Amino acid sequence: MFVVLSFATEIQWHEGHSMARALRRLGHEVRVVNVAAHPLQDHCETSAGFPADVHIDQVFGDSRPEAFFYIEPRGLLPRGLERAPCRTVCFLCDTILGLAPRQAIAQLFDEVVLYHLNAVDGFPNHGAGHVHVSPFAVDSELFTDRGHTRDLDVVYVGSLDDVWAPRRRLVDRLKSEFTMNDVERRLSAAEVSALYARAKIIVNVCINGTINPRIFDAMGAGALLLNGATPAALAEMFTEGEHYVAFRDEEDAAAKVRYYLANEAERARIAKAGNAAVHAKHTYDIRMKELMDWLAATPPKLGERVASRLDERRRAAVYEGHYRQAGHVEALFRRSGEFPAWSVGRIRTFVRAVMTAFRHSGR
Numbered sequence: 001m002f003v004v005l006s007f008a009t010e011i012q013w014h015e016g017h018s019m020a021r022a023l024r025r026l027g028h029e030v031r032v033v034n035v036a037a038h039p040l041q042d043h044c045e046t047s048a049g050f051p052a053d054v055h056i057d058q059v060f061g062d063s064r065p066e067a068f069f070y071i072e073p074r075g076l077l078p079r080g081l082e083r084a085p086c087r088t089v090c091f092l093c094d095t096i097l098g099l100a101p102r103q104a105i106a107q108l109f110d111e112v113v114l115y116h117l118n119a120v121d122g123f124p125n126h127g128a129g130h131v132h133v134s135p136f137a138v139d140s141e142l143f144t145d146r147g148h149t150r151d152l153d154v155v156y157v158g159s160l161d162d163v164w165a166p167r168r169r170l171v172d173r174l175k176s177e178f179t180m181n182d183v184e185r186r187l188s189a190a191e192v193s194a195l196y197a198r199a200k201i202i203v204n205v206c207i208n209g210t211i212n213p214r215i216f217d218a219m220g221a222g223a224l225l226l227n228g229a230t231p232a233a234l235a236e237m238f239t240e241g242e243h244y245v246a247f248r249d250e251e252d253a254a255a256k257v258r259y260y261l262a263n264e265a266e267r268a269r270i271a272k273a274g275n276a277a278v279h280a281k282h283t284y285d286i287r288m289k290e291l292m293d294w295l296a297a298t299p300p301k302l303g304e305r306v307a308s309r310l311d312e313r314r315r316a317a318v319y320e321g322h323y324r325q326a327g328h329v330e331a332l333f334r335r336s337g338e339f340p341a342w343s344v345g346r347i348r349t350f351v352r353a354v355m356t357a358f359r360h361s362g363r
Contacts, residue, residue, distance in 0.1 A: 001292065002029040004065045008074040008326075009034045009047045012189050015093070015213070015284075016071045018139040022284035026292070033059055035076045035328065052328035053319070053335055056080040067295065072105070074326040079319065081108045082307035087300050091134075095119035096208045101325065104318045108307045110300065113291065116210050117233055125306050132294050135233065136213040137284045138220035142193045145222025145275055153178040154257055155199035155223070157192055158214065160184070167205050170228070173250040174203065178257055196221035200267065201257055206231050216282055219244065219274035224260055224267050226253060237282065243274040312338075 003023060007016030009032060016032070023030045036049030050059060056068070056078040068084055070077060071091040081088050090109040092102040095116050103122060106112050112123050112131045123131050160168050160183060171183050181195055196202060202218035205228040215234065218225040225244035227234065240246050245260065247253040260267040307315070316338040323331045 001067060002031075002063070002065045003067045003069055004031050004033060004059065004063075005069045005071070006033045006076045006078075007071040010037050011074070013213075014071070015091075015136070016075075017189075018137075018142075018284045019069075019071070019288060021139070021141060022288040023292075025285055026288055028292070031063070031065070033076050035074075035326075050076060050078075052076065052323060052326070052331035054078050056084050060085070070109070072102070077105070077108070077319065077322050077326075082305055082310070082315070087111065087295065087302070088307075089113060089295070091115070092119070095122070096210050101321060104321060106306075107310055108315075108318060110302070110305060110307075111295070111298070118210065125309075127301070129298050130301070132291065134287050134291055135237075135282075136211060136216055137282045137287045138216040138278050140220065140279060140283045140285065142189060143196060143217045143220035144279070146197045148197045150198055150200045150223070151179075152181060152195075152198045152200065153261055154180045154201050154203055155195055156180065156183050156203045157187065157195070158205070166228075170203065170205065170250050170253060173254055174257065177254060178261075192217070193221070196223060199223040201226050201260060203253065203257075204228065206234075211237075215244075216278050219271075219278040222271055222275045224271040225274055226256060226260075228253075238274065238277060242270065243277050245270065 005016060005020055005023070007014050009016070020030050020032055032047040034047045034049055035052045054076070057080060059076070059078050065086050067086055068081075068088045069091065070089070072093055088109045089111040090106055091113045092106065093115045095102050095114060096118060099119055099122055102119070106123055107125070110130065112126055114120060114131065114133050115135055117133055120131060120133060154174050156171050156174070158167065160171060171180075174180060175183070187195065196217060199218075199221070200223060202214070202221070202223045203226045204212070204214045204218060206212055206215075209229075209231045211231050211233045215225060215227060227244055227246050229248070230240055230246045238244055245256055247256050310318070316335070319335065320332070322328075323335070
C-alpha cells in the first residue's frame with residue numbers, strides 16, 4: 001500500500017518515526033509530510049514540507065496514495081480531507097489529556113486509531129468497525145538488549161515539570177540513595193537508547209492510569225521495568241512480577257530498587273521475560289501489520305464520510321483549533337477570513353498560538 005504519513009517530524013520522539021520504519025519494513029511505500037520547518041529542526045531526512053494550510057490535492061500532487069495517515073500532535077493537517085481521493089486515518093494519542101479537541105479533529109477523517117482504550121466509545125459518528133485501538137509499542141531498531149555492561153543502578157527519562165510533582169518527588173528520593181543518570185538533561189532518541197542499554201532498573205510513572213511508550217522501551221532494552229502502579233491496559237499485556245515490577249510510592253520504589261539490586265538473578269529473570277514478551281507481541285512492526293490488516297478488512301465509506309457532514313463554519317473551527325494548538329500563526333492569519341469575527345476570545349486564541357510557536361521553536 002502507498003501511504004502518505006503526516007506527523008511532526010521535528011519531534012524526534014514522535015511515534016511517527018517508528019511507524020514509518022515499520023511500514024517500510026513490511027513492504028509498504030511511505031511518503032512522510034509535515035509543515036515546512038528549518039532542516040535543523042527536522043529529524044526525518046525524507047519528509048516533504050508544506051504550508052500549514054495546504055490543500056490535500058497539493059500534498060498528493062500527481063501521486064495516487066491509497067491512504068493518508070495523520071498522527072497527532074501538531075504536524076500537517078491539510079484542508080480538503082472531506083474530498084480526499086483515498087482513505088484518511090487519524091491517530092489520536094492524547095485522549096487522556098483532553099477528548100474534545102481530538103473528537104473535533106476526528107470529524108475530518110474516515111477512520112480513527114486510538115492509543116488508549118479510555119476513549120473507544122467517544123467517536124460514535126464513525127460507526128462500528130471504524131475505530132481501532134493500537135497501543136504504544138517498542139521500536140525494535142532502537143530498543144533491544146545489546147549485551148552492554150549495565151553500570152547504572154536506576155535510570156529515569158521523562159518530564160519533571162511542576163505539573164508532574166509526584167515524578168519529581170520519586171526521582172529526588174531515588175537520587176538520594178542510588179546511582180542514576182542526569183534526569184534533567186534532554187536526550188536524543190539515540191542517547192536514550194544507549195542509556196537504557198546501561199540500566200539495571202528503569203523507573204516509569206504513568207499518567208491517569210494509562211500506559212506510555214517508556215514501558216515498552218524499558219522492557220525492550222532488557223532492563224527491569226519498575227512501574228508506578230499497574231494500569232489496566234498494562235495488566236492485560238504483561239504480568240506483574242513476571243514481566244515487570246510495580247511500586248506504590250517513593251519509599252516502596254526505593255525498597256524495591258534496593259531489593260532487586262541485591263538479588264541480581266531475580267532481576268535478570270524478570271527483565272529477560274519482559275524483554276521477550278515485548279519483542280514477541282508489542283513491536284511497531286506488529287502494530288502496523290495489525291493496522292493494515294484491519295484497514296484491508298474494513299470496507300471504506302468514502303461516500304458516507306463524517307467530514308462531508310460538516311458545514312464550512314464547523315470545518316473552519318476545527319482547523320482554527322488545530323492551527324492554534326500547533327502554533328501555526330501564519331495559517332491563522334491567512335485563513336482569518338474563514339473564522340468568526342475577531343473578539344477578545346479570538347485575540348486570546350491568536351496570542352496562545354504565538355506563544356505555542358515560540359515554545360516549539362526552542363525545542
